[in-house]
Amino acid sequence: MARKLNTREKRILLLGVVSAVAIFVFTCGTKLFDDWRKARATLATAKRKLSDVETDKNRQAALAALVPVFETPHVEDKQKFLFREKLHEQLKKAGINTDPLQFLPVRKPRGVPYRVLKIKCKGKCKLDQLLDFLGNLKENPYCVGVEELRIQCDTKEPPEKRKDKQIEIDLVVSTFVK
């Protein structure tokens, strides 16, 4: 026949139960805490990635206005070819006569995830043609931007006679290569 536990036995039993519960809680708690920490890290990363996405309509519109098209950069040779062809086409379309396009050495600037390839062109055109070319340049899906532009008028001509006269231009435009 079972006997009743005395106070000391009850205390030991209680201590044992409390210890067992504490061990269980600690073990499970540690695992859960680790899971939680991982989950929070994953969540933070995902949130950071999502926060990089531009969701503001006005900013999206401004971005689209400034960069309406741009193709993911290709390897150097391919990008060189594509960029030069498109640039040549645009210059021709604007009616700008240039010397042969000249590639500048590829370099890797800091803070940009791609290497940069630049093309230099030198030529003569009317101011309207230049403006037309610059207006259409953003439609070039390989062009990053104008790196340098020099415009020089013929200073021998008096200002009132310069209209419709040719101007000299030195232009450097850039693209990204993989």
Next chain:
Amino acid sequence: MSKGEKIPHAVVAVAREDARFKAVEVHRHDRQVEILWTRSLPADRQATWSGFASACGLTPDANHRDKVAKRHSPAVIGLDLTGVAFYRINAPVVDEHELAAIVRMQAESLLPLPPDQIEVAWRASPSTNGTADITIAAARREYLHKFAGNVRDLRPRNIFLSCEGTAKAWQSLFSAHERLVDADAVKSVRPRGLGSQAVLVSIGQENTQVCLVQDGLVTRAAVLDLSGAGLLHSAEGAQAGLLSEVMERFAHDLRAILSSFGWSESSPWPLFVLSDGSPVHQHVVESLNGAGLPAAVSVPSLRGLKTPSGFEARDVYEYRTLLGLALIALEKPGAALNLFGRVLEEQEQQKAASAWRSVALAGAAAVLMLIVLLVTVYLTDVASAKRWDALVKQPDFQAAVQQQALLKTVARHRPDILELLTEINAGQNDGVVLDSLHFKKGQTVSMSGQAGNMEQMWKYQANLREQKGIKDAEIQNATPDTKTKKIKFTMTVQYKEFTKKEAAL
């Protein structure tokens, strides 16, 4: 009252008496007692102790905005004799602990209920012939708890038996030798003093309280049905027969009570009928004397009392019990029969236990809520992490993000040359013609040109400075051309972020 407890200088005594709640605040000065205020309200069915306490300003009014309990003098409450029984026993003179054990044993045999249902208070009189007379007051514990609960809002310092207050008031504030109606009674009335015993008859509006008082302390008490209101009604009814019959019955009942107190015809105790000077009381005394009971009226006096204006001797009679209770509290309340010592202690313990229970319950609830919160946050975080991670890992999403990042990079490095040219030509620039322009990322934009005069050049510079994208328009040099008589100048400007050094690719 514990030994260490201080005797207060002022108390508020509250009791329900004559179908009214009454309260009085008394202040003790060196040799004088001052009555500060009195208050009385009918104790009808709706009236409660709490309501009366609130009406007296002793507790915050439930409707009042100020819920903070007001500070007031300690309160002493009177318990009427309804529900209280008195016993008197003899015990050998032994030390207090042994006496307490003897009293407990004898009380258990006397009381009609089990000891755990009864609360007992006792007091020993000075011993005679080796034995001590013990006065025992007993009441049902449940009744006392209920009463203590009812008066809880008053936060009573003590709860005494009202009859003890009446006895104390008679001893301190009433005259015993005035207005005696019978010469024999005069002879029989011994002065109150050592060893003297007297019977006090206090006729109230609802009943009549009879107390045997020895040395100013109540040793026996009982209640009779005869009320002051009934007597007045009989007297005003002008029915001599009815009044006589009432008085006869009263004398008979009183004699029976006296017998139970141990009255002896051979050595009778004097009877004092407390009176405010009313003819009805006078008539009662006459009737009692006629019935062979040596009675006299005892009227109140204002001697030694400082009272508020308009407070008369009859008001002392009206508030006799409360004044007596206050005087007990202001002197040595330890001598009074205290039925509520354990009851109040238990209630305090219950209150403390209840407070602890509340704290423990609130703590447990807080811990539970915390656990629920943690579990919820954990589950939410895990679920969100899964969902968001899956979303950002989708190829379409990644491609879109990369494309947008690329566009942003391009936008960051793409100057709007057309906008630059527009801003350079903005405004009225009469007489100014540009000869050349040089833009290169990472350098200032330089321009050379000619102007008709210096003012035109400066105006052009001012126009440039007003443009949003252009900053720091500076004239580098300006020289007059002797041939054309114009000013040739060179200017530099900053264009947005593109002329900063780090903008160059």
